[in-house]
Amino acid sequence: MVRRLPGRQPDGSRRSRLTRAISVAGLIVxxxxxxxxxxxxxxxxxQDGAPNERIWDVYWFLWIGAAIVFVLVEGLLVYxxxxxxxxxxxxxxxxxxxxxxxxxxxxxxxxxxxxxxxxAVPTLQIIAELATPPERDGEEPLEVIVTARQFFFQFEYPExxxxxxxxxxxxxxxxxxxxxxxxxxxHSFWVPRLAGKMDTIPGRTNExxxxxxxxxxxxxxxxxFCGVGHALMRFDVEAQTPExxxxxxxxxxxxxxxxxxxxxxxxxxxxxQLAQANGCVGCHSVDGAQSAGPTWxxxxxxxxxxxxxxxxxxxxxxxxxxxxxxxxxxxEGFSNIMPAFGPDQLSDEDVQAIIAYMQTLSEGDExxx
Ligand code: CUA
Numbered sequence: 009m010v011r012r013l014p015g016r017q018p019d020g021s022r023r024s025r026l027t028r029a030i031s032v033a034g035l036i037v038x039x040x041x042x043x044x045x046x047x048x049x050x051x052x053x054x055q056d057g058a059p060n061e062r063i064w065d066v067y068w069f070l071w072i073g074a075a076i077v078f079v080l081v082e083g084l085l086v087y088x089x090x091x092x093x094x095x096x097x098x099x100x101x102x103x104x105x106x107x108x109x110x111x112x113x114x115x116x117x118x119x120x121x122x123x124x125x126x127x128a129v130p131t132l133q134i135i136a137e138l139a140t141p142p143e144r145d146g147e148e149p150l151e152v153i154v155t156a157r158q159f160f161f162q163f164e165y166p167e168x169x170x171x172x173x174x175x176x177x178x179x180x181x182x183x184x185x186x187x188x189x190x191x192x193x194x195h196s197f198w199v200p201r202l203a204g205k206m207d208t209i210p211g212r213t214n215e216x217x218x219x220x221x222x223x224x225x226x227x228x229x230x231x232x233f234c235g236v237g238h239a240l241m242r243f244d245v246e247a248q249t250p251e252x253x254x255x256x257x258x259x260x261x262x263x264x265x266x267x268x269x270x271x272x273x274x275x276x277x278x279x280x281q282l283a284q285a286n287g288c289v290g291c292h293s294v295d296g297a298q299s300a301g302p303t304w305x306x307x308x309x310x311x312x313x314x315x316x317x318x319x320x321x322x323x324x325x326x327x328x329x330x331x332x333x334x335x336x337x338x339x340e341g342f343s344n345i346m347p348a349f350g351p352d353q354l355s356d357e358d359v360q361a362i363i364a365y366m367q368t369l370s371e372g373d374e375x376x377x
Contacts, residue, residue, distance in 0.1 A: 049227035052200045056221055060203050062134045069130055077123070138204070141185040141217035149185035149217060152176060156188070156195035156208040156230065158347050159237030159300075160287035170260045173287030175244045176228075179253035180220050188214040192347070196232035199245050205231045220247035237345040240291065240300045279365030282358050286349065294369055301346060302339045308363070308370040313340040327363050 054060040141149040153164040154176070163176045178184050188197050190208040198205035203218035220226065230241035248256060260281075283289050291301035302312075312322050315338040320326050329336055331354060334346035354362070 050200050050229065055201050055226075058202045058220065059138055059218055060201075062138060063204050066130050066134055070127060073123070073126065138216070141183050141215075144181075144183050144219075147182060149183040150178070151185045151187065152178075153187045153189065154197055154208070155191050156197065156234075156241075157191035157287070158193065158235050159230070159241045159345060160290040161197070161228075161230075161241070161243045162191075162285070162287060168257055168261075170257065171285040172260075173285055174290040175246055177246045177248060177253060177256050178220060179250045180223050180247045181250070183217055183219050186216050186218065188216065193234050194232055195230045195234045195241065197228070198231040199226050199228040201226050202245065207232060218245075220245065223247050223249055223252070235345070236343055237291075237300060240345075243290075275361050275364040276368045277365075279358075279361035279363065282354065282362055283365060286354065288362070291346070301342060304366050304369045306370050308366040310370070312337075314338060315340050315342075324363055327366065328359050331359055331362070 052060070052064075054064050143149070151166055153166060155162040155164070160173055161176070162171065162173045164171045186197070186206075188206055188208045189212075190210045192210065194210070195208045196205050197208060197216075199218065202220055203216060206214050206216045208214065224247055226245040226247065228243045228245055230238060232238075234241065283292075283294075291299055293299045293303045294305055296303050296305040307322050308327070310322050312320050312326065314320060320337060326337065330346075331349050334348055335344050338344050
């Protein structure tokens with residue numbers, strides 16, 4: 009009784025609780041909406057100079073248009089509620105039934121049609137504008153062939169003769185001409201902070217372009233449900249200064265063995281490169297971190313518990329079979345989501361190199377035992 013506010017009806021407590029619940033729910037919705045706009049790694053708020061600034065223009069155009077329509081419709085609704093509420097003196101009477109109103113029906117068909125035309129014009133304009141990669145400062149765009157596979161992205165630089173997976177390296181300020189392909193099913197390539205999204209479709213090549221004005225890491229992901237590993241299909245765009253990018257290109261073309269010596273070291277270094285270029289490391293960490301697939305740290309030579317309940321030793325035979333026929337012997341606790349790598353993708357020598365690389369990831373382990 010003490011807490012009750014003055015003027016509140018005794019039966020008003022239930023209503024006030026409802027009101028409070030509604031305001032709390034409203035606040036949560038507002039908070040969630042604002043946090044989604046806050047500029048996280050997958051925010052669609054564009055970077056300065058990125059092509060999706062133009063998409064953002066359409067967004068604002070639509071948002072303001074929608075706000076005007078909202079105010080008009082809600083205003084009419086509120087006006088109608090108060091203006092035509094049931095008056096006490098007519099409480100006994102019944103409202104006259106209404107059977108259609110031609111004038112109204114024509115109006116509410118034509119007005120939305122006009123609104124749709126207003127939306128379509130700038131949208132189509134910007135789609136056309138963003139279709140062709142522009143030339144900038146007389147520099148040709150850098151072509152990158154993106155191949156989406158279950159469940160990783162591969163990036164090929166035909167002019168540089170480089171292939172990577174999971175991370176796309178680009179120089180800042182340069183237009184990147186993307187050729188989007190699929191190795192299996194439909195995926196969608198999306199780097200929200202830099203550009204719009206585009207599907208990758210088996211049997212065809214889609215084109216889009218992007219630029220990054222500031223160096224940094226931009227998060228990307230597959231935006232089309234493509235199978236059980238869809239949520240794992242993330243990648244990064246690493247935008248570097250032209251000098252850093254050139255250094256990266258040189259490093260890719262002449263990889264240093266990083267401590268390995270002699271033929272074994274060379275083989276392991278090649279294996280490491282293959283593991284990166286083919287996306288292996290997108291799902292298999294090399295430092296023991298949890299990921300979609302078993303970590304490669306300490307894996308070679310260890311005892312693998314299989315989903316079937318058996319145990320196998322991770323020797324050359326097991327690893328080779330797991331690359332060629334990943335569904336054969338599933339590691340307990342992991343899903344059967346890895347694509348098979350046939351001899352056309354990884355030759356027997358390539359598999360040997362990858363195994364040599366995996367062995368280097370187990371050596372430190374053995375030494376500590
Ligand atoms: Cu690929 Cu979703």
